[in-house]
Amino acid sequence: MSSRSIATVTLAVLLAVSFATPMAGTVAADDHAAHDVRIDTTTLTSGTEQMVEITVTNNQSSDMVSPVVEIPLRNGLSVADDRRSTDGGTEFVDGVTVATSSGTVSRTAFIDDSSFRGTDALYVEGVVVPAGESRTYTVPLTVSGSNEITLETDVRPLNNVDQNVRVSRSIEPTVPGTIDASYASGSGDITVSGSAIDSQTGSDSVETDVPSGQSYDVSTTLSGLDETVTISGLQVGEFETETVRFVDPSQRDSLSPMVVGRTSSQASVVDGSVIQSTSDGTAETRTTQTVTFDLVAGGGQTVVAVGTDADLPMASLSSTTGVDDARFATDAAPGVAILNTSGAVDTTVTVQLQGRYLGDVDADDTVDxxxxxxxxxxxxxxxxxxxxxxxxxxxxxxxxxxxxxxxxxxxxxxxxxxxxxxxxxxxxx
Incomplete structure (x- = not known):
């Protein structure tokens, strides 16, 4: 007999015992809770599978024998079809795990009638919970719609099913939005990351649904700059699509500034507005370069790169005006200033770059x-x-x-x- 068939028989017996025994609510029969149960999930995003954690803590001085974990599937809560498989007439659920003292292991889980709700339920075959310890089950759940739902779980020990603990948590599902990131010019990997999702990386483009109301970073390494450029803190609204476009410069030895990343449909350095000047240094004063230009953007976030001349490389960023923040990437030889600004802008930007001492050929900040x-x-x-x-x-x-x-x-x-x-x-x- 297969391990799943054995599990089916075991669980069938277990369920028969559980269904035949009246539920005692959230308190044990002797008025002392045998265990605590906690539901952990930051949010549930409509139409997106997420992992929900159920933590069982044994408060007794003796071990809890393999508790049954039941989660009714109602209010639009479900298990995705690609997680389900049928064996011997039982519909099993893949991807359920439990964290034990020896590591995380898979657990047998299946779909059957709920013991206390008139719906299907997800059942998880538990593991022994030693006295004074906790075990956390992770289950994959999907919710449809945007109305508030009640997520319930009932946990009962196999050797004392009337000592059940039932807890619930009200959750208002988050409606997803979409991030559409790609190159307007150039190519390379683009990564979307944030605390609400696993990082998503695509070659030349990424289009992914994400929970709305959260912040995300969209980044790429521009080969023309040898530098990573990031659109930070991107906010996505419900059912909205935020577009990110990158441009990879083809020239590295020019001071000409250019927009290399944007979320607005329109952002550019105004043609004919760029003014560049160089102040020659000495062996004791540094060479400096000043670049001014007019920047126009319709809104969102804009990233501008100001390269430095390979024949007269700069070493640092002295000052900037007209942008929200700036940094100088020294790893991107011969260096590049990365400027960031947000919102609608129509302004003059000034960037002052600081170079080496005249005669400092080996770039060690001394002439010797x-x-x-x-x-x-x-x-x-x-x-x-x-x-x-x-x-x-x-x-x-x-x-x-x-x-x-x-x-x-x-x-x-x-x-x-x-x-x-x-x-x-x-x-x-």
Whole structure:
């Protein structure tokens, strides 16, 4: 005989005993509750399967023998068809588990007439609950409709079925909304995550139903930036669809800002509005770049990326105006500013980026002999094109041995920070 057939016989006997015994309500026959029962679920979303936890705590000094857990299926509460299977005339339910001291194990569960409601019910074959301990059953349930329901469970020990405890919980099902995320330009994985769902990831697009009234993050890694961009705290209304669109930049060496993520149907950097300027640094003051542009968005959330020039890479974000928040992604060489704003906007955004000291070829925040050696080595190996503009300390438009010499002179204290004079020349003047 199969294990399921054996379980069917066992449970049939168990049910016969249970149905023949009057229920004592929520208190044991001796006026001392043999156990506590708790229903745990944050919410139930209409049309979506969710896991409901039933925790049984044994208050007695002796073990509770394999309690029967019964959950009436009413008020639109059901078990999904793909969880059901029939064996020997019994309709079993897959996916029911219980957490024990040795780990989580599967439990036999099936559908039969409720012992106290005129509906079907889900029955779970329990496990022994040692004295003073708890066992938590997890069952997959689905609710239809949006009206408030009463979720009930009745738990009774196999060796004393008249000591049943019945509890209920009123739940107003959450109506789902939809998140539709994809690329307007580009490709890559997109992930939707939040406390109310398991993370959903799709290649190039994700469309998923989620509980409304919750917050979600939608993120992707833009290959053109080597950086993860996230639309954070996205709110979804009942039966509404929130659309997220990403754009993957094709150029990394441009300062030109562009909208890389949006939830509004319209968000853009106004053509012809971008103004860029560079303030050259010295060996003791950093090079800075300032970018201003006009941003227009119809609402929702907007993410703008401002790249930095690979020939003159920036190291940090100095300041921004016109956006809600900003960060500088240093891992995305040569760095990129990620700007976030929400709501309808029509404003001028200013971004100031801070770079290196002139002559700081190896990006260690100092100008020393190592930088001079790096310039000389690149020249000797015909790889000067791998150096950035920070190596052109005399600002003649090319990197040469003169730049290596002047960097070494500054490192030794024999040249001024702007590389224009040696200290001896300055003293003679």
């Amino acid at each position: 002999g190592n930088d001079a050696s790096s310039i000389a080595d690149a020249l000797a190996s015909n790889s000067a094109d791998s150096l950035t503009e920070y190596a052109d300390v005399n600002d003649d438009g090319e990197v040469s041995a003169i730049d290596a010499m002047q960097t070494q002179q500054y490192a030794e204290g024999n040249r001024t920070a702007d590389y224009s004079n040696t200290t001896d020349e300055e003293e003679d003047n």
